[in-house]
Amino acid sequence: xxKLKRYLIFLVGLxxxxxxxxxxxxxxxxxxxxxxxxxxxxxxxxxxxxxxxIFFSIFLIVLQLIxxxxxxxxxxxxxxxxSIVFGYFIDLTMLLFYWVNPEMYVMKIxxxxxxxxxxxxxxxxxxxxxxxxxxxxxxxxxIVLTWKTNFGTTKICFDVSMAVIxxxxxxxxxxxxxxxxEGTVIAALLVGFxxxxxxxxxxxxxxxxxxxxxxxxxxxxQAAQTQHGIxxxxxxxxxxxxxxxxxxIGKALAEKxxxxxxxxxxxxxxxxxxxxxxxxIKKNEEIMTNSLLYDLVxxxxxxxxxxxxxxxDKIFAAESKVVRELAEKGNCVIVGRCADxxxxxxxxxxxxxxxxxxxxxxxxxxxxxxxxxxxxxxxxQKNEKLRADNYRYxxxxxxxxxxxxxxxxxxxxxxxxxEICIRGAMKL
Numbered sequence: 224x225x226k227l228k229r230y231l232i233f234l235v236g237l238x239x240x241x242x243x244x245x246x247x248x249x250x251x252x253x254x255x256x257x258x259x260x261x262x263x264x265x266x267x268x269x270x271x272x273x274x275x276x277i278f279f280s281i282f283l284i285v286l287q288l289i290x291x292x293x294x295x296x297x298x299x300x301x302x303x304x305x306s307i308v309f310g311y312f313i314d315l316t317m318l319l320f321y322w323v324n325p326e327m328y329v330m331k332i333x334x335x336x337x338x339x340x341x342x343x344x345x346x347x348x349x350x351x352x353x354x355x356x357x358x359x360x361x362x363x364x365x366i367v368l369t370w371k372t373n374f375g376t377t378k379i380c381f382d383v384s385m386a387v388i389x390x391x392x393x394x395x396x397x398x399x400x401x402x403x404x405e406g407t408v409i410a411a412l413l414v415g416f417x418x419x420x421x422x423x424x425x426x427x428x429x430x431x432x433x434x435x436x437x438x439x440x441x442x443x444x445q446a447a448q449t450q451h452g453i454x455x456x457x458x459x460x461x462x463x464x465x466x467x468x469x470x471x472i473g474k475a476l477a478e479k480x481x482x483x484x485x486x487x488x489x490x491x492x493x494x495x496x497x498x499x500x501x502x503x504i505k506k507n508e509e510i511m512t513n514s515l516l517y518d519l520v521x522x523x524x525x526x527x528x529x530x531x532x533x534x535x536d537k538i539f540a541a542e543s544k545v546v547r548e549l550a551e552k553g554n555c556v557i558v559g560r561c562a563d564x565x566x567x568x569x570x571x572x573x574x575x576x577x578x579x580x581x582x583x584x585x586x587x588x589x590x591x592x593x594x595x596x597x598x599x600x601x602x603x604q605k606n607e608k609l610r611a612d613n614y615r616y617x618x619x620x621x622x623x624x625x626x627x628x629x630x631x632x633x634x635x636x637x638x639x640x641x642e643i644c645i646r647g648a649m650k651l
Contacts, residue, residue, distance in 0.1 A: 225435050229352045232432070236348025237305065241312035242319075243342025243414075248272065249323040250334040252406030255342065255414065256382040257359040259389035259403050267396040273314030280306030283358040287365045294368065302358050309357070335406045342410070343417025350422065351429065382411050423619070457482075457553040458572040459645065460546075460562035462614075464623065465606040466584030466599075467634045469577040470558055475638055476645065477556040485549055486558040493541040504538050508560070539617055563627055564618040573649055576628040579635050 248254040254262045261275035270278075284302050288295045325331045349357070356364065363381050367374050390403045429436075459476070463469025470486055477484035490508070494501045543565045549555050550566050557566075563574040579587075581603070589599035614622035625631045630648055632641050 225433055226354075228432060229354045232348055233352035233354050234308075236345045236352060237309055238312050238316075238345075239348060240342055240345035241309060241316045243338050243340075243345055244313055245316040245320050246323065246338030246341060247335055247406060247410055248317070248338075249320050250325060250331045250338060250406055252331050252335050253402060253404035253410070254407060255410040256385045256407060259386050259407055260392065263389045263393045263396070263402040266393075266402055271314050272317060273310040273312070276313055277306055277310035280310070280358040283362045287358075287362055290365045290369050298355075299361065301355050302361060305355050306358055331406075335409060336413075339410055339413040340417055343414045344421055346414060346418040347421035347425070350418065351432070386411075426619075457555075457649075458550045458566065458569065459556045459649075460550075460566050460572050460574045461556065461558045461577060462561075462563050462575070462623065462628065463558070463577040464579060464584060465610060466588040466603045467577045467579040468587060469634070472577060472634060472638055472641060473556045473558045476642060479642060480556075481554070483549075483552075483555040484558075485555060489542055489545050489549075489557070489560055492545045493538060496544070497537050497541045499534065499538065503534075504542075507535055508538050508542065561614055561618055564614075564620065567627075573630070573645065574628040575645065576623055576625070576631045577634050577641075578623065578631065579633060583635050 244255055244258050248258070248262060253259065258272070258276065261279045262272055264270070264275045264279075265272040268275075281303065284299065284306070287299060291299075323334060325334055359381070360378075363374065363378050366372060366377050366381075386403050386407050390400055393399065393401045393403060459473070459482070461469055461473045463473075473486070474484050476482075487505075490501050490504045494504055497504065539561075542560045546557055546560055546562050546565045549557060550569055550572060553571060562572075563576070566572040566574070581600075584603050585596050585599045588594075588603055589596045592599065592602065594602070611622040614620070620627055623631075630644060632644060634641065
């Protein structure tokens with residue numbers, strides 16, 4: 224039943240995709256990068272956009288076969304019927320939008336943006352279904368697997384190549400640039416970004432549609448806790464304001480309790496599973512310069528294969544996995560990494576947030592970094608925002624909100640008082 228629902232969602236998503244592609248195309252400002260070559264060919268030869276989409280998709284599948292060779296699996300064959308259905312969907316929706324022929328530039332932009340919105344929702348549905356990759360994404364994935372390239376970079380190169388080849392073909396066959404315009408660039412930037420927004424806003428839909436899958440994941444987590452004999456609260460997850468001294472207090476607390484302490488150590492553990500260096504992870508973790516820009520730039524990583532993540536998303540996923548594994552072992556203090564959120568359903572975890580007055584944090588940072596208090600204030604405020612944006616982006620919750628924690632403590636009250644409070648909460 225679960226499989227049937229996934230294929231139905233995928234099929235509907237495929238139709239929604241075709242609606243988006245057709246509306247973007249009818250806006251007459253170009254089309255999406257993956258459709259640019261079929262569109263240019265359809266303008267110069269007696270075949271429809273849907274026909275050329277099928278031909279081009281099968282060509283990409285053949286290239287996958289050549290690239291992957293023995294790694295080409297039987298499931299890749301499913302791309303053929305999917306491509307045929309998608310092609311006919313495009314022709315059908317082009318007919319449905321026969322009345323869309325905007326002449327004013329403003330209306331062309333309006334139809335283009337609506338098309339991007341629809342196409343983004345279709346991509347979101349395909350990702351939600353998680354059953355079959357479309358030939359374009361699968362082709363990129365084949366290159367990544369064979370030559371060990373970065374998925375995001377390869378996807379960008381692929382999209383740019385499609386647009387450039389389409390432009391060249393347009394000049395060759397028509398003597399002018401036709402079919403590749405500003406709409407192609409706008410679609411390339413917006414569609415994945417919109418799909419990511421839908422994915423975040425409708426995260427609850429997966430639980431509603433696939434309760435069996437979610438239940439199995441929860442049962443595996445519970446079984447892991449039972450296997451490790453976790454009882455009571457023997458994990459302390461610490462969130463902290465920048466400059467509050469949360470690291471030092473957490474480390475001192477771990478020593479007094481005889482617990483393991485994890486902060487920078489998590490970077491080393493995550494480095495082994497991401498393929499990134501510890502230095503790269505340290506530079507990119509727990510900071511979010513601009514969540515809107517991040518979504519926009521990293522949309523090229525969005526596809527139906529969850530392994531292909533943007534670097535920062537991959538780091539967060541790897542560190543979250545490390546945090547859960549450490550919590551399963553118990554008897555430890557974990558600092559940062561949104562651990563309070565990652566372990567929100569863990570019964571053995573005490574979630575603590577450390578704060579301090581701004582003046583105290585400025586003085587502490589000034590002394591630690593040997594800078595003036597004016598410079599320290601800038602450092603504190605900057606890092607405070609980076610941490611808050613990062614936490615909000617990955618948890619959809621307000622950073623430092625008391626409701627997210629079991630205890631919220633002012634570090635100016637001293638280590639001894641904090642130790643008493645935590646021991647009391649853990650019943651030690």
